[in-house]
Amino acid sequence: MRNWGVPAQRLIPPMQGGALLGWLAPLAVAIFGGILRFVRLGEPKAVVFDETFYVKDAYSLIVHGVEMATLGDAKNPIADRRLIAGNLDIFKQCAQPSECASFVAHPPLGKWMIGAGEWLFGMNPFGWRFAAALAGTLSVLVLARVARRMTRSTLLGCLAGLLLALDGLHLVLSRTALLDIFLMFWVLCGFACLVADRDWARRKLVAWYESAPVTETGPRLGLRPWRLAAGACLGAACAVKWSGIFFLVAFAVLSIMWDLGARRALGLREPYRGALSYDLPGGAGAMVLVPALVFTASWAGWFASADGWGRNWDRATSSGPVFFVFDSLRSWVQYQTQVLGFHSGLEDYHPYMSEPWSWPLLLRPVSFHYPTDLPASACGGGQCSQAVLGVGTPALWYAAALALLGLIAWYVSSRDWRAGAALLGFAAGWLPWFYYAIADNRTMYLFYMIPVVPFMVLALVLMAGLALGKQDAPAPRRAAGAAVVGAFALVVLINFWWLHPVLTAETITHAQWWARMLMSSWVTAAPK
Template identity: 40%
Template sequence: MSVDAPKIAIDDIIDGPGDDGHDGFEADDSRDDVDEPRGTRLDAWWGRMLSTPLRLRLWYWGGPIAVTLLAAVLRLWNLGNPHSLVFDETFYVKDAYTLLRNGVESTWPDDADARFNAGDTDIYNSDGSYVVHPPLGKWIIALGLAVFGAGDSFGWRISTAIVGILAVLLITVIARRLFRGSTLIGVIAGFLLAIDGHAIVMSRVAILDNSIMFFALLGFGAILLDRDWNERRLTLWLDRRRASDPDAGSWGPALWWRPWLLAAGLAFGLASSVKWSGLYFLAGFGLYVIVVDMLARRRAGITFWATGALLKQGPISFLLMVPIAVVTYFAAWTGWFATATGYYRHWADEAGNAWTGALAWVPHSLQSFWHYEAAAYQWNISLATPHPYQANPFTWLFMIRPTSMYYLGTTSENGCPVDSCSDAITSLGNPIIWWAATAAAFYLVYRLARYREWRVGLILMGLAAGYLPWLLYANRTVFQFYTIAFEPYLMLALTAVIALILGQPDDVTWRRQRGIGVVAVFLTVAVLVSVFFWPLWTGERIPFWYWQLHIWLPSWR
């Protein structure tokens, strides 16, 4: 068949509009076998399917929408089950409700959970509660309570579910942009996140970490867009300067207008306003931006490319990202500043507590806030209370100890159709997807070292920012479900390897057929495994023996 026959398929799957260059991130095809047939019938059919601008537009929007709708079904189906506060919902749902009512998190009586589950929700106290995470994630949960009421378990979780659904759409469009405009590759990335059990569970339980994942992914997308923006502005600046003076631009420009850096700072500030671990993304990508600026200036032929990026552009990038993140963080605490009942709100007003000397001028509210933050930080780094489901971060990538969010054993005497049943919610990823993604991440480390591909570097930066800092806290009480913060980058790593396996529509036929076959088999098996594990992600009642079939590792119990 003609190499030109599947032209539209090539554009859609690999190159995409506006990017016809070769960056090495493709399957190796030496072209020594130029006389062999190329492409497959599937490629030719796909090319005909997308042979008009209207069909291309339908696929461009229809693919991401379809995978987002799939994610919505999996996250919203029977979302109110169980009608019981599960795992850390006992903290965050009740905190969210008192944020709505009092403006700050407040204390509850000792028997609050049972009464709250029964619909007796207005039993909170007026005293401020000692909480160790910023308020934004709880305000997001509070939106669902405001709409559906605190007595509706669907309302407890709907905001978190919507965040998870939007994350699937977001990773789809990010992957499309990242992989040279390929809607197919973008849809595969979204599909993997949509059907993975860990992402499903974390979208169906009203805790904070899903929101960190979403805002950090927004920041990742902004960094991706800034990369192209910066290179275009850099090239334009150099062309203008060198047109009048060939020796101009030895240090390069100081680019103040980088709107995507502002957006990234805002997004990472929002992530940090959910949990402090969002700061790792701000710090990691702040350093990443400086390195990318250095490399862009070197490619542009700027003489002092390293010092120009570090000393001239670096401080500007800092001012574009960090202050907006700080302001965002303080804005999340508005309720604490605006009320009088927040925990430690009047600490500095108590005798002997206020600062003296050079810092005596600082308002007492800020002194009290600093004391609160210092106390919360100390609590966060020193938490060492043993927990049956704690997981050493060195084991996270291998999913050794998933977190049991909810478990209820029943017998035939109380509703089980057989002798014994299990109702379980376990933040267990689809093992096929998760382990393949981990293998893909290790492969990308090798690929980055060998080929220096910027796409690989960006993916690994997201993974490193979300994961590596936790290795410093291996002795702290931490959990596998924290991995949701960097799961999108595992999915992108797996998607990158899938793109390599698929190859290009003009590869030799046998190679292309093999790639399509491998990917089709993998995705089919992944779907079947998700169907098999679905009851353990949604709290469905199943026979105990069937629950045991899902315990592939002893540590999953």
Template identity: 40%
Template sequence: MTSELTDDRTDVAGRPTGSRLDDWWGRVLRTSTRVAVWRWTGPLAVTVLAALLRLVALGTPHALVFDETYYVKDGWSIVHLGYEGTWPANSTEDGAPTTDQRFADGQTDLYTSAAEFIAHPPLGKYLIGLGMLLFGADNAFGWRFTVAVLGTATVFLTAVIARSLFRSTLVGTLAGFLLAVDGQAIVLSRVTLLDGILTFFVVLGAGALLLDRRWTERRLDAWVSRRVAAGKATLWGPFLWWRPWLVAMGLALGLATATKWSGLYFLAFFAVYSVLSDMLMRRRAGIAFWSSSAVLQQAPVSFLLTVPIAAATYLASWTGWFVSRDGWDRDWIGTGGGQRWTGVLAWVPDSLQNWWHYQSEIYGFNIGLHTPHSYQANPLLWLVMQRPTSMYYVGTDAGQDGCTASRCGEAITGIANPFIWYAAVAAVIALVVLWSMRRRWEYGFVLLGVAAGYLPWLMYVDRTVFQFYTIAFEPFMVMALAAVIGLVLGRRTDERSRRTRAIVWVGVYLGVVVLASAYWYPMWTAMQMPWDFIRSHYWIPSWL
């Protein structure tokens, strides 16, 4: 495509192009060294911002919040026993402190060696326990440290992936910034749940998938060039066994699955995507039988490069259970009344048979979870954020704990920044339309992440699920939003008035985002505020 410009400041009609901000920015980045520095300065800057928003006062409140009652205590027992031990019931009589209160007060040895049935695999709890080993189990900072660090790292990965995907440091920095200041991402980095850990591994797997696509594209082009130069046919493509980034994707998503089973959905979607992208890359490279080559040749190879490593990673996460003697169902065949397998599976060791039975119990529990909860949210309404999760609230009266108003409160609510969330939903819809019109694979890649995290949950509309499950695909939503903002901004070569207007409007939007996050931040971090201030955040009745 030929350029319509005669220089950097005017088009062929002599009209100025770009904004004055572009002129200044062009002078700032006038050397290749400065451009290289900017490529990393943007993502690192938003990562530092994310770290500040997540790590400052991380130990507040010094209490087990929401499902921390499960994951913190399980994390502490699993690093000592190799499996989740049993804790005393959390309810007491006669006004005595609860188990959670006693744990927060430093009585962290209340668990017993009796095994506890759990609903999720062990890896996330090991990581939580690691933070507690570093900083102490009686330190709220310690039991939230892992999720805060991985939540911060997710911001960095999001920025770098978006930068690479759209070949724009600005778009990547915007994506990281939006995730850094969003409320749901902040809350899921400051409250010890498994979902923030899951999200880190999912985004890590997406980054590996993107690198594999670029790596494979180069290999296919080189293979075709060699065949053509040698006068050989290119009817069928090569078997690509050496795809290290595809192996890395399998490893990352195996770690995701070892944290929560929903990581399997991402493995399935990403694996199918790798086959479809192989088809398209082989067609572009000039391979005649590009579809059958990808499906019949490469797909089985790709399967062997991803699924076994993911399965082995998942199995390895249960090592503590295997080497223990008292884990749940560890002796199901011996003392639990279980029957050994017969026939062609009779050779399978008892330990694996016991483990498989345990997995079936976990599956049955998760599929059959229909216990009503006041903050459960129908997946059909996730995108409108109909019922975000309130994770903590303590009310105080005037003069109590420093309250200077007639009534105060401390809250942690999973309400996302509305100006980010709803704009991101609109951006995803816009990318669907743009992808259907332009077929840009970059748009499809972002939509893949959203689909993998969202669509499978539509099969479980009757199950007890929560709005904060959406954190697993929120990084892809903010990538979509950043991409659309990039389209709105246009290029430095656009006519000056149009470009200037776009920058002003985007600047206004980002200013509103920052002000909204500042306004909501006390509601994400349990800061004591007057009740009237707290009440002003419940814009929709179902948020309360």
């Protein structure tokens, strides 16, 4: 007879509400978010901010399998105008294709995703922004589902999806062909898979506890599909931007800590030995080997082509297949080393650069688009404005800063795993930039925060859950909490609606544009 252990409900709390509603309600929120992202997606009909790099690289990947040099090799108004006019003759003319190989600073997966939209819908603003809008919309659904799983509440899950849908920075990057929205998407998917794996592993432990003979360390859990999926997603994040590695390392540690906690909560006499013997080897495979394979596979076009940067195809093919593999890998590693050196020395001044400690306060957003030649007739007379400002919804971000402080106190007092997970996700995406700001003086921007926005929303939702109270709390207590949470959601909605014209390039008067600039630092030039 077992005289140790804990009830299964402590390992797997019951979900509130039915499974059907748990899908239909988040889907409805995601559709709302999708409408915001897809309506007028082709506006502005221009190459905005750094789209000039990624749009052309993505098209080159679709056509050539590798990034080829375009006219000017950088932001080139002539090439940009050709794109908008539908003229795709934007590549340099070279005697040998390898002479036009382009050095690129980021892995190719995000550009492959942009290129998929260009292949489906053509080389036009809607086509090159389609994948970003899709990733942004799906991230609303994923966050709603993962928040539901963490809180066991469909209502709180939908609140999470709604808040993400109403964030200004998330909206802008969902409507722009930059890489950061894809980084956020894969990081969020990886985290969601780990949360699902946490439930999956605990169900297996509970099933063993209820039926199998007693052991001191617990059982082997076998193949864990959700953790493998998490490794693949986090590998995809690294294959979009190298900064995905911060999340990969943090979540790998988080996963094994959850395994240790599950075996300890079950009452096993030697939980740590069980986790280290049975869980750690599989975790290493899922969170090291799988991401490495995904990252390497994202370079398949480079490996298969003779035209990529530093490919050395002639040398690689000179001495048989074994030497081909060895020399190709050597050239590839050398290329990655060059990319690392490029990022370490990236100190160019940009008028909208900012420091990471200023990001949560939205002190210096990024102007993605602001034409200066709009005719007065565009807005009915007078000076007109048409802006895309990469800025978060202030009501959401400032409340999230307070919620994160609240989570620190909650985690210190209770060691609640949900508070710890949200804090770790935020820290993994924000704190590393402090090192680069101090040690490298690197050029950085507010939109580098987009991968942590879902964790800011999770912080808000977890605090909202505390405000609502437990299901068995007195009705007046629940009603008061619901009023506070509902009022906050309404404030975020109104704030987002007010900013919407300057997030989506609506043509408005200069006075209307200026009224939406919360601080002078949103529009004035940064000091050199």
